[in-house]
Amino acid sequence: MAPGLLAAGAIAGAGPAAADSGPSPQGGATATLNGLKTSDQAVVRQDGAEDLKTGAGLFEMSVEDGGTLQTYSLDVHNPAQELARYQEVPWRASSLHDNRDAGRIRWILQHSYPQVNDLEKLASEARTGPLTPGTAAAGTQVAIWRFSDGADVRAVDPAAEKLADHLRSAARKMAEPKASLALTQPAVSGKDGGRLGPVTVHTSARNVTVTPGADAAASGVRITDKKGRPVTTARHGSELYFDVPAGAEPGTTSLTAQSATTIPVGRTLTGTGELAKSQTQILAGSSGSTVSATATARWADQGAIPALTAEKNCADGGVDVTSENKGDGPFRFTLGDVDYEIAPGETRTVTVPVAEDQSYKIEIPVPEGTGDGGDYGSGEDSGRTFTGVLDCEPGATGSDEAGLAPQTGAETPLDGGDDTATTGGEPDLAETGNSSNTPLIIGLALGLVVVGGAAMLLVRKRKPGGASGAGPSGPSAPSAPSAPSKPSEPSDSGE
Template sequence: MFAAFSAPSARRRGAARLAAATLVSGLVAAGPLAAAGATAADGTPQSEGGATATIGGLKTYGAAVVHGGGTDEQLSAGLFEMSVDNGGTLQTYGIDIHNPTQKEARYHETSWSGTSLNGNKNAGKIRWILQNSYPQVNDLARLAAEAGAKGLTEQDAAAGTQVAIWRFSDGADVDAVDPQAERLADYLEKHARSLPEPAASLTLDPPAVAGHPGERLGPVTVHTNADSVTVTPPADAATTKVKIVDKGGKPVTTATDGSRIYFQVPKTAQPGWGQLTVQASTTVPVGRALTSETRSQTQILAGSSESTVSATTTAAWAEKGAIPALSAEKNCAEGAVDISAVNKGDKAFTFDLMGAEHTIPAEASQKVTIPLQEDQPYDFTIKGPAGYKKWVKGVLDCKTETAAGGLKIQTLSRPSPATAGGTATDTNLAETGTSSATPLIAGTAMALVLVGGTALLLVRRKQTSTHD
């Protein structure tokens, strides 16, 4: 049974961090665009599909102490709460102890490979902890007996669970302040066993297809833990006459796990592209990671109400010329973002990306790896024929933050205000440091515009959080 929500613990940053400048690249395909086609509306940021949510704050938490550099840092430890877009609530724990959470940061469900859990041999043990502790186990008397504790409150259970997670996610030397919570943390750490990564709540594979008018483009396979999903055709389907169908050509409005669906494009269709959306109501699997669109601490799912999840895939079509299908995925193993490009056309598809020109030959595919610095924000759009766009946005957040040595850690009885991007204040987050104000560190700004060319590269200012 899904436990009543108590919110996860806040994490503290031990030292201010330099933020990389935000990178924005407008990427325009070289060569003439295909003839008239519907101009694409702004796309959606990079997302693998699943739940999208906004973080609230700590709801159920206790205190913990992090040891390191000859100092002790006291901080809150427990459950966060997130509000899911279009309905639902998530409970999460943090997995990056020294990185603060930004107020009302937006999060997307993602795979472990796109987070600091990538390459972490203890990631599976964290999932075991989540499945065998609070709130999945909400019989606190039973949990206390198993841990050898005299008794556990919800606050103790949340704090002990978070402490055990930090020991595996960050390799942190951290203890719970309350003795009963500490007993739970030690029990969980000792008994944790490695479990496999959970599957996504909802994804579409592949996230992009391409082809010619008169063809069925696909297949696109639905992967979900929901009983069924609702299928929504492209917004301009009434005009383009594009239909979403099964293998036999029958229109599809719902689908299940493993369903294979197609874009049926009329023979008379003008060059263009469309986006298919599937949506469902389901619980998000425990152990799924959630990453933010900004540099807000990574979370891992501890509990889910019935929540709305969604996924999208795009299709591009044209009679001749380049016909690109593009998708993006964060690659923490390489410290990069991978752009997968498929060209189903009879002409090469060429675009500039971060100062390098890339050409995808006709009827070929290629993966373009974009190396980035850790914590570097990225935001760029690749444009193709007939108004086709692929918008990729996020932050390369592949490592846990470390506290700088020698800091004098302040003991805090409750979370204190923090700011993200120099603006919003989050009273659910505590901060530590050696002074009352840490200077704002921002990236430089630069813009390079190539008039009449094929690329636009902007590096815009990125402001980091200000710490009190």
């Protein structure tokens, strides 16, 4: 039984998953999936089952606060969810985290449609014969699926299939692209009367605007550089600080870095929010798009002063919760049945196990008015809550493994060898893996979370007290085997 996630003494996973509360360690673009816009057909071969036909091509996304993205799918067996929200993440937080061919996928993106939009030139280089936008997109998608999923897949159109073969054989390894915008150390803490930080800016943009939170002025907090000079703009490598005046009442505030930029080709986007389990996407093209990242600060005059962050850890199958205590008293909290104590000046990361496709909710309260915690206010500011879905592996929807009902409308079984291409049309999301069963799936999953959580309590009993803690859519999983396993070789690229 897959373990449920325990947090703050309670079983997590109640209700639909939402975006992580507070700042994302990744930052960058947040977008909504509009659908499959430029496509043709592909066939996925399955051992012991009918071959399945699916749409293959370019998705379009609308970026929050402005901009448009073009993306390809990385997960042929996982349906796309209409209007699903996505967050830009590094490869380590996606299904590419252990894929030795991730760099080759980026090469394909750089050397095919739409980055190469001269279709006559692309057809000549690949010796395919005439290409249309739909067949060029389908051939590119098929080549990507062969590396991302290890899928036995072919394009229906002969020219698209030749393009896929050419791209697969020509692909070379490339490094992971840098984030459009991210902040290192997105949560800081310390005593009043000093500068808290640094928060380091990482961006592909020329510069970013820096805006303090709405509550900063009331506390007298300013955003400055290391020397205390006010900061309103920053660039890659800039270090930002929260300058908290002496005697300020214990509290929290934030800053937001934002820019309009072209997001680098090859960045991955994973689902977040109520439709978090949606096909992982990889960026193929970007207009000027709005990207942002947020950092928070907490201060007090005594006691524990924690800074809390969480990040998906695909390599270890869980969520890394990092606690840094810049106060003069211990910070105590509980995850599941394990008590932790973070000493003054200590930083500790605890990896909380989460099953693949599992929703999680991690709540870490900061006590109010206790001898070891100080007065940090109440409500959301009294702690941190991190929620989401762990989506790290390609090749399965989770339906078979979690006992969920199969998702329908994700594929079309082939009958009598129908290889007719549909170049002239644009398949809607129902044809390309859109699922309307999300509420049912979530409801069934919650029952499993509870049972899994109870199992975890029994088998993961640990001694309490000061523990050193540790496209386009495609065929659905019930009728498709998992993708062939890949050699256990470390990824050749990183953030």
